Amino acid sequence: MDFKTFHIKTLGCKINQYETQAINELLQQQGKTPVPLEEAELVIFNSCAVTQRAISDLKKQIKGVLKHLSPSTQILVTGCAAQVLKEKISRWKGVQLVIPQEQKLSFFAQEKQPFSFPPINNYFRARAILKIQDGCSHRCTYCIVPLTRGKSRSRNPREILAELKRLVEAGFQEVILSGINLRQYGRDLTEVKNFWELILFLKQHFDFIKHKVRLRISSLEPKDLDQRALDVLGESPFICPHLHISLQSGSDKILKLMGRGHYKAEDLERFIEQIKTIWPVFGLGLDLLVGFPGEKEEDFLATYNLVKRLPLSYAHVFPYSPRPNTPAATFSQQLPPAIKKERAKKLRDLVEEKKQLFLHKLLKLPSLQVIKENEYSGTSEYYQQVFFSTSLSLANKKLIQVRPWQVQDNKLFVLPL
Numbered sequence: 443m444d445f446k447t448f449h450i451k452t453l454g455c456k457i458n459q460y461e462t463q464a465i466n467e468l469l470q471q472q473g474k475t476p477v478p479l480e481e482a483e484l485v486i487f488n489s490c491a492v493t494q495r496a497i498s499d500l501k502k503q504i505k506g507v508l509k510h511l512s513p514s515t516q517i518l519v520t521g522c523a524a525q526v527l528k529e530k531i532s533r534w535k536g537v538q539l540v541i542p543q544e545q546k547l548s549f550f551a552q553e554k555q556p557f558s559f560p561p562i563n564n565y566f567r568a569r570a571i572l573k574i575q576d577g578c579s580h581r582c583t584y585c586i587v588p589l590t591r592g593k594s595r596s597r598n599p600r601e602i603l604a605e606l607k608r609l610v611e612a613g614f615q616e617v618i619l620s621g622i623n624l625r626q627y628g629r630d631l632t633e634v635k636n637f638w639e640l641i642l643f644l645k646q647h648f649d650f651i652k653h654k655v656r657l658r659i660s661s662l663e664p665k666d667l668d669q670r671a672l673d674v675l676g677e678s679p680f681i682c683p684h685l686h687i688s689l690q691s692g693s694d695k696i697l698k699l700m701g702r703g704h705y706k707a708e709d710l711e712r713f714i715e716q717i718k719t720i721w722p723v724f725g726l727g728l729d730l731l732v733g734f735p736g737e738k739e740e741d742f743l744a745t746y747n748l749v750k751r752l753p754l755s756y757a758h759v760f761p762y763s764p765r766p767n768t769p770a771a772t773f774s775q776q777l778p779p780a781i782k783k784e785r786a787k788k789l790r791d792l793v794e795e796k797k798q799l800f801l802h803k804l805l806k807l808p809s810l811q812v813i814k815e816n817e818y819s820g821t822s823e824y825y826q827q828v829f830f831s832t833s834l835s836l837a838n839k840k841l842i843q844v845r846p847w848q849v850q851d852n853k854l855f856v857l858p859l
Contacts, residue, residue, distance in 0.1 A: 443516060443539065447475050449482035451507075453500060454490025456620045456660055458521060460573040461547065462488050464560040468550045479507060484516050488546075489523035491590050494763040497523055501534060508536045520546045522590035526766060543590050559597045563608050568815040568839045569658070570614040574602050574640065575621030579629075582690075583701040583773075584734065586765040587622060594626035599634045599643050606648060610655055615841040616682075616813045616821075620660040637666065638674045641681070650680030654841060656811075656823065658682040661729070664689060664705040667713040676720045684725035684825040685717075692748035693741035696734050700770070707748055714752060723803065725824035728757040732789055733782030735762070735773035742785050749792055755800040755826060757793045761786040794852075800826070801854050805846045809859060812844050820844075828856045 448469055452462040465486065466476060479485065485507060490496040500523055507517075516538045519531050525543035532540045541549045547560050558576040565571065578587050579594040609617055619640075621627060627637040634640050641657075650657065657680055662671075664687060675681060691697050692707040717724065728749070732742060749757065761782035764771035804810065804826060812820040817833045820842070831847055844856035 443484060443518070445474065445483040445516065447477040447482050448484040448486060449477060449479045450486045450488060451479075451503060452488045453496060453503070454488075454492065454522065455622075456571050456618065457573055457576065457622060458488050458490060459567075460562070460571045460620060461521075461560075463562050463565055463571075464547060465550045466566070467562055467564070468547075468560065472552070480510050482511075482515060484518060485511065487517070487519045487521070489519055489521035491522040491526055491586055491765070493760060494765075497527065500531075504534060504536055511536075520549070522587070525590040526586060544592060558595050559601065561601070561605055561608075564612045565609065565614065568614075569616040569618060569813055569821060570609045570612075571618045571620050571660075572602065572605055572609065573597065573621065574619050575624060575627045578623040579626055580623065581701060581769075583699065583769040584731065584762065584765065586768055589767060591622055594623060594629065596627050596629065596631050598631070599640055602640070603644060603647050606644065610653055613837075613839050615654055615839060616656050616658060618658045618660050623663070624659070624661065625663040625666050637662075638670050641674050641678060645678060645680075656680050656682055656841070658684060658825070659686070661686045661688055663687070664710045664713075667710065667717075671713075672716055672720065675717065682725075682823045682825065683721040683723065684727075684823065686727040686729075686825075688729045690729060690731045691734065691737075691741070692745035693737070694744075696737055696741050699736055699773070700731075700734060707744065711748070711751065723807065723824065724753075725755045725800075725822075725826060726753055727755060727825065728752075730757055730759045730789060731762055732759065732785040733762040733777045735770055735777065736775040737762075737777060737785075746789060746792060749789065749796065752796075753800070754793065754796040755824065756797055757789075759786050759789045759793060798849075798852065800824075801849045801852070804854055805849055807846055810844050810846060810856060812842055812856065814838050814840050814842055826854060828854045831855050831857050834858065 450462050452458050489500050517536050518539045519537055520541040522543050524540045528540045574597045577591045577594045581588055624637045628635045634643050694706050697703055810822045812822050814820045819829045822828055843859045845859055847855045847857045
C-alpha cells in the first residue's frame with residue numbers, strides 16, 4: 443500500500459493495545475508518520491471478535507469515520523474480526539483491505555514469516571503493557587479466541603526481560619504482564635515452564651525495588667491460584683495487590699458446559715481467603731458470562747451469590763452471544779435475549795454496590811501509590827482509578843503517593859502527599 447501517514451484505532455483487549463503500539467513503531471521505522479484521523483492517508487482498525495457487540499462496534503466505528511476522511515483515504519481492517527470474518531468485512535463500505543490476525547504483525551513488518559512478539563520500545567499510555575504470551579490451546583465451548591489467535595505461544599523470558607528494561611528506561615514505573623491465557627505460559631519453553639517461574643526469573647534478573655517499578659498481572663485463570671501462587675505473591679512485594687480472574691460463572695454445572703470443568707467456583711473462594719493473609723487489602727476483578735445456554739435461575743443465582751460473598755472491586759459482565767464455529771452456538775436451550783439482558787443488569791447492579799464498598803474501604807487507608815495518567819487522575823496499586831483534588835503538573839507515568847480524601851459521585855478523590 444502506498445501511504446505516508448497513518449492513524450490506528452484499537453478495539454478490544456490489552457494484547458490488541460500492545461500490538462497497536464508494535465504496528466505504530468514498525469511503521470515509523472519505515473518512515474511513516476502517525477497523524478490525527480482527518481489527516482491520515484491510511485486508517486487502520488485493529489479489531490476484536492470476542493462478542494457480537496465487538497463486531498457491531500467495529501462496523502459502527504468504520505461508518506462513523508468515513509464522514510471525516512478524504513475520498514483518497516484508505517481503510518485497513520486487521521485483528522481478530524478480520525481473522526474470522528474476512529470476506530464479510532471486505533464488503534463493508536469504505537474498507538479497502540482486510541488483513542487476518544495471523545498475518546497482522548508480519549504484514550506491517552514486511553516479513554515473510556508470521557511472528558507473535560515484535561519488540562516495543564515505548565508505550566502510548568502511562569502504564570506499559572508487556573506481551574508475554576499469545577493464543578490459547580484450550581477450547582472453551584463459547585470462545586472464538588482459539589480460532590482468531592491460534593494455539594498458545596510463549597515469549598522467551600530473556601526477550602521479556604530485555605523489553606522490561608527498555609520500558610523502565612523509557613520512564614515507566616508500572617508494567618502489566620499480559621497474554622491471552624497466562625496459565626499456558628511456558629508450556630512450549632524449557633528455561634521457564636510456567637507463569638510463576640517467569641515471575642521468579644524476572645525477580646532474579648531485575649531489581650524492581652531499586653528501580654521503583656511495580657508489576658501488574660493482567661488476568662489469571664482460577665486454576666492458576668494454588669499454593670505456588672501464594673508463595674510467589676507473598677515474596678514479591680513489587681507485584682500490585684490486584685487479581686483479575688477469568689471466572690465466567692459461579693455454577694459448576696455451567697462451568698462444565700463451558701468446557702471449564704477443570705475448576706470449581708469454591709476454589710476461588712478458598713484462595714481469596716488464603717491471600718488475605720498476604721494482602722489484607724487488594725483489588726479483585728472478575729470476568730463473568732451470563733445467559734449461557736442451559737443457564738437456569740439457580741445457576742444464575744449461584745453466580746450472583748458468589749459475587750455477593752467475594753470482596754469484589756469490579757467485574758466485566760457479558761451477556762452470552764453465540765460466536766461462529768463454536769460448540770456453544772449449536773447448544774439447545776439458548777436463552778431469550780431479554781433474559782440475558784435482565785441477568786446482566788442485575789449482576790452489574792450488584793457489582794456497582796460492591797465497587798462502592800471497595801471505594802470506602804480504600805478511603806480508610808493512610809495512603810495509596812498511584813501512577814499519574816493525566817492531570818486529573820491516576821491508577822492505584824489496587825487497580826482503582828482515583829481523581830486528584832487539584833490538577834497536578836507532575837509528569838505522567840510517575841508513581842506518586844497520595845492520601846484518600848473523599849468518595850463523591852462514585853469516584854475516589856485523593857490528595858498528594
